[in-house]
Amino acid sequence: xxxxxxxxxxxxxxxxxxxxxxxxxxxxxxxxxxVGILVSLCAALLGVSLVLKRYSMIGDGLxxxxxxxxxxxxxxxxxxxxxxxxxxxxxxxxxxxxxxxxKLKGDAATGLLCSGxxxxxxxxxxxxxxxxxDVCNYMFGSILSMSKSDVxxxxxxxxxxxxxxxxxxxxxxxxxxxxxxxxxxxxxxxLYNMLIALLTAVTVVLGMRMMGxxxxxxxxxxxxxxxxxxxxxxxxxxxxSAMLSVVCxxxxxxxxxxxxxxxxxxxVIADIIVFLLFVFVEKIKER
Amino acid sequence: xxxxNCKNVSFTYEGNIVLSDLNFGVEKGxxxxxxxxxxxxxxxxxxxxxxxxxPSEGSILAGDGLKSxxxxxxxxxxxxxxxxxxxxxxxxxxGRLNNMGVLPFYKKIDKEDAVRQLTFLGIEDLKNRCYRELxxxxxxxxxxxxxxxxxxxxxxLDEPVTGLDPVMTAELYRLIExxxxxxxxxxxxxxxxxxxxxxxxxxxxxxxxxQLFFGNKEDYVHSEIGMRFMGGGDVV
Numbered sequence: 001x002x003x004x005x006x007x008x009x010x011x012x013x014x015x016x017x018x019x020x021x022x023x024x025x026x027x028x029x030x031x032x033x034x035v036g037i038l039v040s041l042c043a044a045l046l047g048v049s050l051v052l053k054r055y056s057m058i059g060d061g062l063x064x065x066x067x068x069x070x071x072x073x074x075x076x077x078x079x080x081x082x083x084x085x086x087x088x089x090x091x092x093x094x095x096x097x098x099x100x101x102x103k104l105k106g107d108a109a110t111g112l113l114c115s116g117x118x119x120x121x122x123x124x125x126x127x128x129x130x131x132x133x134d135v136c137n138y139m140f141g142s143i144l145s146m147s148k149s150d151v152x153x154x155x156x157x158x159x160x161x162x163x164x165x166x167x168x169x170x171x172x173x174x175x176x177x178x179x180x181x182x183x184x185x186x187x188x189x190x191l192y193n194m195l196i197a198l199l200t201a202v203t204v205v206l207g208m209r210m211m212g213x214x215x216x217x218x219x220x221x222x223x224x225x226x227x228x229x230x231x232x233x234x235x236x237x238x239x240x241s242a243m244l245s246v247v248c249x250x251x252x253x254x255x256x257x258x259x260x261x262x263x264x265x266x267x268v269i270a271d272i273i274v275f276l277l278f279v280f281v282e283k284i285k286e287r
Numbered sequence: 288x289x290x291x292n293c294k295n296v297s298f299t300y301e302g303n304i305v306l307s308d309l310n311f312g313v314e315k316g317x318x319x320x321x322x323x324x325x326x327x328x329x330x331x332x333x334x335x336x337x338x339x340x341x342p343s344e345g346s347i348l349a350g351d352g353l354k355s356x357x358x359x360x361x362x363x364x365x366x367x368x369x370x371x372x373x374x375x376x377x378x379x380x381x382g383r384l385n386n387m388g389v390l391p392f393y394k395k396i397d398k399e400d401a402v403r404q405l406t407f408l409g410i411e412d413l414k415n416r417c418y419r420e421l422x423x424x425x426x427x428x429x430x431x432x433x434x435x436x437x438x439x440x441x442x443x444l445d446e447p448v449t450g451l452d453p454v455m456t457a458e459l460y461r462l463i464e465x466x467x468x469x470x471x472x473x474x475x476x477x478x479x480x481x482x483x484x485x486x487x488x489x490x491x492x493x494x495x496x497x498q499l500f501f502g503n504k505e506d507y508v509h510s511e512i513g514m515r516f517m518g519g520g521d522v523v
């Protein structure tokens with residue numbers, strides 16, 4: 001009986017390996033896997049800080065700005081990433097500034113930016129190319145949308161984000177845990193906040209075309225939330241969410257390949273399942 | 288020269304004066320307690336000393352080469368921190384960040400100092416515990432250890448005993464006194480708890496939108512304002 005189960009499991013595993021082999025024979029899927037894994041890593045690492053600093057919605061706001069700038073870039077026939085990355089970085093700085101010192105509170109500012117940028121994007125598209133399947137791709141993501149130069153740029157940028165994250169890790173922890181203390185004791189918190197915003201903006205732009213404007217923030221929020229259920233050290237939260245993010249991404253891509261579902265949505269569903277699993281484990285541990 | 292010297296200092300919030308005409312100095316090794324009612328400007332003064340807010344008038348001078356990386360700070364806890372997933376060791380070690388310079392990682396000496404402060408406060412057994420699972424008093428001690436890691440000369444404590452039970456309060460005061468006497472660090476503490484302030488501090492600064500009293504503890508106890516604020520023990 002037990003032997004039978006093992007045999008079946010082994011069989012399924014073999015089938016999965018086979019499917020993966022098949023997937024890897026398509027160059028666009030290989031590109032999607034490489035870029036996706038790198039971007040998921042970046043998003044998960046930064047996500048821990050953003051969620052803990054109560055900036056979870058910043059990803060959403062930035063992705064809408066990214067959407068608008070992509071639409072404008074296409075309308076002007078410019079290289080999409082080269083336009084949208086600087087625009088998003090500027091938007092991220094503005095959002096942080098607004099959060100720090102104004103009567104417009106953080107969530108309201110993000111909300112304004114979300115709908116405002118989306119409207120600009122939709123208007124641009126409808127006035128130039130017209131609403132078509134492209135818009136759907138923007139919104140919900142498509143792994144086919146990456147050109148060769150995009151892939152190269154994405155790989156380079158996400159590796160840069162990863163390296164910067166590792167170098168700044170201790171400082172990011174300090175400004176995440178207690179910004180006032182860090183500032184009072186001589187750490188330049190504003191600078192590191194800016195850097196976090198910059199890295200987030202780059203990550204969002206890189207990830208949004210695969211995940212879609214509407215779904216990119218799940219890449220930032222879910223892994224961090226899941227791992228916070230169980231992990232008790234900051235370092236383990238970071239490592240756990242990085243691993244979860246990659247696992248969910250690969251699982252999502254696999255499912256989307258097998259059943260031809262949209263990639264972004266499949267990845268989010270995988271994230272939701274993992275999150276529920278972790279909540280369940282936490283409840284059991286509490287007993 | 289004094290460690291901190293305030294000359295004609297005033298603070299404003301959006302045009303309204305919240306604190307005016309402060310003139311006082313803190314010498315090395317002193318234990319200054321800042322008292323006053325709610326809204327008297329105590330937290331504003333702390334922000335000024337920590338250079339988080341600049342005075343609208345006058346100047347706060349730091350003497351003896353006191354830079355902000357020689358100052359330790361025990362802030363009031365925020366809601367976000369209470370459920371923060373971090374180990375005690377990670378939190379305490381982050382106090383050493385201002386000694387790190389341009390290097391990205393902590394050195395051995397930083398890690399040793401973190402452990403030393405944990406031992407000094409008697410919480411080395413909490414080292415690998417999760418911060419959010421500790422009691423309020425334990426969390427406060429962890430933050431104090433972090434402040435000790437950061438502050439080699441001056442410690443600024445903002446309402447350190449708020450929300451603690453009497454036993455924990457006494458314990459924390461004892462620790463702060465030890466830091467002042469044994470380690471020789473200068474202490475500036477903001478407190479509601481006037482009894483505790485009188486018991487341990489060497490100097491008192493009484494605020495009420497402006498400077499109502501500054502001087503020795505002994506003088507304060509016998510001053511009119513001191514007697515009134517301490518609960519009218521002078522009536523009889």
